[in-house]
Amino acid sequence: MTPCQEHVVVTCEHRLLPSGTRGVWGPPPPPLPTPPRCYHLSLSGSALQVCSCYALLFQLCNYTVTACYCLFRFATMQDMEGQELPYVLIDRIGGKHGVYEDHVEFLEKHFRLVTMKEYLENKTFLSKKITAIYMWYYKPVINEELLQSLPNLKILASSGVGIDHLDLNLLSSYSVKVSNTPFAVSTDTADMGMALMLASSRRLVEGYQLAVSPDTEYFPADWLGAEVSGASLGIVGMGTIGYKVAERAKAFEMKILYHNRNQRKKEEESAVGAIYCKKIDDLLQQSDFVLLSVNLTPQTRKLIGKRELELMKPTATLINISRGLVVDQDALVEALQNRVIKAAALDVTYPEPLPRDHPLLKLKNVIITPHIGSATKKTRRRMMENMTESIEASLAGLPVPNEVLQ
Numbered sequence: 001m002t003p004c005q006e007h008v009v010v011t012c013e014h015r016l017l018p019s020g021t022r023g024v025w026g027p028p029p030p031p032l033p034t035p036p037r038c039y040h041l042s043l044s045g046s047a048l049q050v051c052s053c054y055a056l057l058f059q060l061c062n063y064t065v066t067a068c069y070c071l072f073r074f075a076t077m078q079d080m081e082g083q084e085l086p087y088v089l090i091d092r093i094g095g096k097h098g099v100y101e102d103h104v105e106f107l108e109k110h111f112r113l114v115t116m117k118e119y120l121e122n123k124t125f126l127s128k129k130i131t132a133i134y135m136w137y138y139k140p141v142i143n144e145e146l147l148q149s150l151p152n153l154k155i156l157a158s159s160g161v162g163i164d165h166l167d168l169n170l171l172s173s174y175s176v177k178v179s180n181t182p183f184a185v186s187t188d189t190a191d192m193g194m195a196l197m198l199a200s201s202r203r204l205v206e207g208y209q210l211a212v213s214p215d216t217e218y219f220p221a222d223w224l225g226a227e228v229s230g231a232s233l234g235i236v237g238m239g240t241i242g243y244k245v246a247e248r249a250k251a252f253e254m255k256i257l258y259h260n261r262n263q264r265k266k267e268e269e270s271a272v273g274a275i276y277c278k279k280i281d282d283l284l285q286q287s288d289f290v291l292l293s294v295n296l297t298p299q300t301r302k303l304i305g306k307r308e309l310e311l312m313k314p315t316a317t318l319i320n321i322s323r324g325l326v327v328d329q330d331a332l333v334e335a336l337q338n339r340v341i342k343a344a345a346l347d348v349t350y351p352e353p354l355p356r357d358h359p360l361l362k363l364k365n366v367i368i369t370p371h372i373g374s375a376t377k378k379t380r381r382r383m384m385e386n387m388t389e390s391i392e393a394s395l396a397g398l399p400v401p402n403e404v405l406q
């Protein structure tokens, strides 16, 4: 027998569960007032394997199993015969901001996907059907008009960890739950922080330009980088991503300082050798690299301004993998032009992309990447799977994995 999937929950009932009931955690629903009958469930692939595995188990225990209901993660599931898949609104498939084409096959096993275009063309029918929004990279844009038109909307699953693009109060006023994918993105985003730190300190972009330019002298003595190994790193925002950066920095034998709303547990600090700075100023004054990995909130908006940049060492580099608005960008341009700090490495800016004539694009001591912290194939797939799980759990009335709580 094929082994069952992880996280399988099965309830067996001698009657079919009421129509519309999906998998249930906890006690089975009350029996229906109709006599027991044998029902055929249309299940395929791993769902069937899970069911037959449990059916056998219950038969062995002398139960007559007529309906076997299961809910499981990461498994192919086909609904009961005749029962519709949940209608889920997406912006579009493919293109610049669309759901990835190679995710569609998976998604369509779980949902009836409705693109924005389709929705607008057939609003009367679809507005009552849609119970979830799958928000892939900030699309579709959510506003009051859309929320008003979707009376049965239960959940908005947003890709990535940042939720600064969402009005949580508005969503909650429509009783819509929100989920994100913080754990799926943390490893890659931490890697990106390290990549930016190394690229900036060792002048990788300039080095590349030098290497491909036939006219430039190759090893000028004044063209040296700074060491990452052994240097001090100040992490502002020690959440999942910040902590993963610390784990990586430990391998580079860096001195790690961090500033966070709450101090981490002692054992977590000692595992990476991180020292807590209650005051951000202390971290700014002592760090060779300052890495920003905070969420963008009203409290962190322009957290790093002229005053904070002036507190940093003139040899320091600012790395931003959080959100552009955490930094006062005008103040940063000025600080970089006047060598108040040495350099900046930014995966995020505002706006994104920057206008082509923006001064940040002209400075040699800046490297910029186009917000690619989580941009790997594996991570994007995991994000999509996490979003699917959250929608399914929410529609089944179960606790929602990665629910964003206000």
Ligand SMILES: O=C(O)C(=O)CO
Pocket (backbone or CB within 6 Å): 159, 160, 161, 162, 163, 185, 189, 321, 322, 371, 372, 373, 374
């Ligand atoms: O997940 C997010 O919000 C990111 O910006 C990752 O880079």
